[in-house]
Amino acid sequence: LVNMTLFFLVCLLDQQSWQTQIQGGSRQSPIDIRSSESVHDPQLTPLSISYDPSDCLQIWNNGYSFLVEFDDSKDNSVVSGGPLENHYKLKQFHFHWGAENNRGSEHTINSLVYPAELHLVHWNAEKFRTFDEAIFSENGLAVIGVFLKLGRKHDGLQKLVNALPAVKYKDSTVEFSNFNPSCMIPSCLDYWTYPGSLTTPPQTESVTWVIMKKPIEFGDDQLSAFRSLLFTPFGEKLENMVDNFRQQQPLMNRVVRATIL
Numbered sequence: 001l002v003n004m005t006l007f008f009l010v011c012l013l014d015q016q017s018w019q020t021q022i023q024g025g026s027r028q029s030p031i032d033i034r035s036s037e038s039v040h041d042p043q044l045t046p047l048s049i050s051y052d053p054s055d056c057l058q059i060w061n062n063g064y065s066f067l068v069e070f071d072d073s074k075d076n077s078v079v080s081g082g083p084l085e086n087h088y089k090l091k092q093f094h095f096h097w098g099a100e101n102n103r104g105s106e107h108t109i110n111s112l113v114y115p116a117e118l119h120l121v122h123w124n125a126e127k128f129r130t131f132d133e134a135i136f137s138e139n140g141l142a143v144i145g146v147f148l149k150l151g152r153k154h155d156g157l158q159k160l161v162n163a164l165p166a167v168k169y170k171d172s173t174v175e176f177s178n179f180n181p182s183c184m185i186p187s188c189l190d191y192w193t194y195p196g197s198l199t200t201p202p203q204t205e206s207v208t209w210v211i212m213k214k215p216i217e218f219g220d221d222q223l224s225a226f227r228s229l230l231f232t233p234f235g236e237k238l239e240n241m242v243d244n245f246r247q248q249q250p251l252m253n254r255v256v257r258a259t260i261l
């Protein structure tokens with residue numbers, strides 16, 4: 001009986017250590033960025049961001065957020081420079097937001113929360129053949145995070161907001177073309193960067209995060225349009241798509257670097 005108990009305990013511990021390895025847990029996202037503890041790195045050059053609006057394909061409500069997906073078969077919509085060793089292709093962008101204005105962003109700055117956060121998801125096309133391969137690989141992804149604060153209506157965003165009623169339900173898609181995400185990049189290119197993970201499953205630790213220091217502004221009505229989307233598919237109970245952000249994760253032994261542009 002003692003041997004069986006010991007054997008069972010060994011299996012249990014082994015399984016837990018195995019899970020820790022897969023989900024890591026040493027570099028999870030999002031985090032609170034404490035600006036006073038970030039390290040100014042003079043070697044961090046400005047990001048080089050170049051998007052081609054003709055690569056924009058469709059909007060997809062995937063039941064977590066709405067993804068604006070891009071054609072990544074060419075090399076026209078790419079980001080490079082800054083902390084990135086290679087050039088990364090834009091795959092999709094999406095947002096996270098709250099049910100109320102006092103929550104919504106995944107990252108925070110000195111515990112300051114924004115009502116929404118934009119993620120532009122790119123994959124390392126120099127080192128990997130597909131997005132799905134990159135998701136599970138070190139240095140596979142680069143996600144640019146941009147905070148959104150409430151204020152003036154964002155004219156560039158309105159074209160996207162007008163398309164949202166067509167993807168109200170989970171698993172719905174709508175054709176969406178000629179949209180340039182550059183209109184959502186702040187004019188100030190200062191950023192923080194740190195090694196992290198995807199913030200929704202599979203939460204793989206394959207992301208170089210680049211968080212822009214300055215937020216962009218958008219209007220109350222535009223945020224209301226985000227909140228009118230549904231987590232649920234047509235015909236099921238209506239659940240508004242809100243509070244689709246992950247709880248913050250421990251920094252562990254990571255350093256957040258900052259630019260001094």
Ligand SMILES: NS(=O)(=O)c1ccc2oc(NC(=O)c3ccccc3)nc2c1
Pocket residue numbers: 091092119121131143197198199200201202203
């Ligand atoms: N909040 S996040 O960390 O930026 C984040 C988290 C989880 C993610 O899963 C995917 N998958 C695709 O984009 C995809 C798009 C098309 C086909 C297959 C996958 N992107 C993610 C971004």
Ligand SMILES: [Zn+2]
Pocket residue numbers: 094095096119199
């Ligand atoms: Zn995200």
